[in-house]
Amino acid sequence: MTTPSATSTKETTNFARLSRLVLDFGTPALRDIFDRIHPPKKLSSVLASNSTKLCKATNPAQKEKLYPTNASGSTPLPTVSSMDFDISLLIVLLKKICKLNPPPSTGNWNDPPLPSDTSQEADIVRINSFRNEVFAHAAKASVDDTTFTTIWTDIQDVIERLGGKKAEMDALKTECMDPVVQQDCRDQVRQMIEDEKDVKEKIESLEKKTEEKLDDLGKKIDGVPDVLHEMLDAGREKG
Numbered sequence: 001m002t003t004p005s006a007t008s009t010k011e012t013t014n015f016a017r018l019s020r021l022v023l024d025f026g027t028p029a030l031r032d033i034f035d036r037i038h039p040p041k042k043l044s045s046v047l048a049s050n051s052t053k054l055c056k057a058t059n060p061a062q063k064e065k066l067y068p069t070n071a072s073g074s075t076p077l078p079t080v081s082s083m084d085f086d087i088s089l090l091i092v093l094l095k096k097i098c099k100l101n102p103p104p105s106t107g108n109w110n111d112p113p114l115p116s117d118t119s120q121e122a123d124i125v126r127i128n129s130f131r132n133e134v135f136a137h138a139a140k141a142s143v144d145d146t147t148f149t150t151i152w153t154d155i156q157d158v159i160e161r162l163g164g165k166k167a168e169m170d171a172l173k174t175e176c177m178d179p180v181v182q183q184d185c186r187d188q189v190r191q192m193i194e195d196e197k198d199v200k201e202k203i204e205s206l207e208k209k210t211e212e213k214l215d216d217l218g219k220k221i222d223g224v225p226d227v228l229h230e231m232l233d234a235g236r237e238k239g
Contacts, residue, residue, distance in 0.1 A: 009144035009178040017172060018134045018143060018183035019189050021155055023087060025169055026127045029162040030090040030095050031082050033120065037098045050097045057096055059195050062089045088192050100124070123158045130155045135193055141186045172206050 009098065038046045047054065054066055065084050093163050094100060095109055101127055102108045105117035112129060113122035133151060137143050143151070156169050 008182055009142065011144060013177045014143040014145065014183055015134075015141045016149040016177055016185040018096065018137075018148065018151055018155070019185040020172060020181075021152065021169060022131050023125070023157075023171070023185075023188065025159050025164045026131065026155070027087040027090065029159050029164050030087060030094060030124065030127060031085065032163060033124070034085075034090055034093055034098065035082055036081075037100075040082065043082060046088060046097065053096055054092075055090055058089070061195055062092070065089060086129055087127075088196060091124070091131075094124055097186070118161060120162070123162055126154075126158045127162075130158070134231050135189055138186065138189045138193060176218055 037237065038192055053068065055063060058066065066080065066089075068080065082090075103113040103117050103119055103122035105114035105119075105127075106112070109125060113119075115124055130151065150174065156166070157166075160166055160171065
């Protein structure tokens with residue numbers, strides 16, 4: 001059990017509540033969407049057919065959840081469940097292998113959708129944005145009351161649209177929050193941030209290597225005319 005590292009305050013409790021709202025309610029909402037698209041019985045085959053794509057977009061911890069191995073580290077295990085996927089991994093999967101189109105109001109997965117866009121895809125983007133917004137407070141792990149109220153209302157509205165239970169979320173908003181639970185929330189969020197940092201660095205490394213290979217290829221192509229001229233000149237001299 002985690003030992004609290006600091007005294008609980010109203011602001012740290014606000015952060016813990018928001019973290020739990022995103023993780024405990026946002027995650028199941030996204031999982032329900034994913035399971036409807038890729039039913040649990042077909043999950044292993046779906047992941048197998050998309051392994052190349054997903055291995056490039058995930059960190060080692062996420063990859064192990066998607067493609068777990070036995071003790072020998074060789075033969076993949078057949079038992080893969082979306083119940084083991086956290087919110088960060090579900091967002092990756094929804095974007096990469098679910099054939100969903102970006103929100104119609106933006107046409108991409110990065111920009112905030114218009115308020116009038118209440119499509120499922122728009123709400124996926126919003127949950128991702130809310131997650132990032134909560135993560136942005138992780139360093140201090142505290143949120144003032146005004147910010148808390150605004151973020152909470154926005155998140156709850158989206159999760160309700162995706163099938164989340166209002167009564168359960170309302171209960172979380174007011175229930176007593178144990179300091180140990182608060183610390184666990186902070187630890188969980190910080191671990192996710194570290195995991196995503198690994199993915200970002202991996203992608204940046206791949207992009208750099210690709211760019212270097214393209215530059216090298218370009219130089220080789222640029223040198224082809226010179227080689228041809230040399231060959232032609234050599235041929236003329238022999239002639």
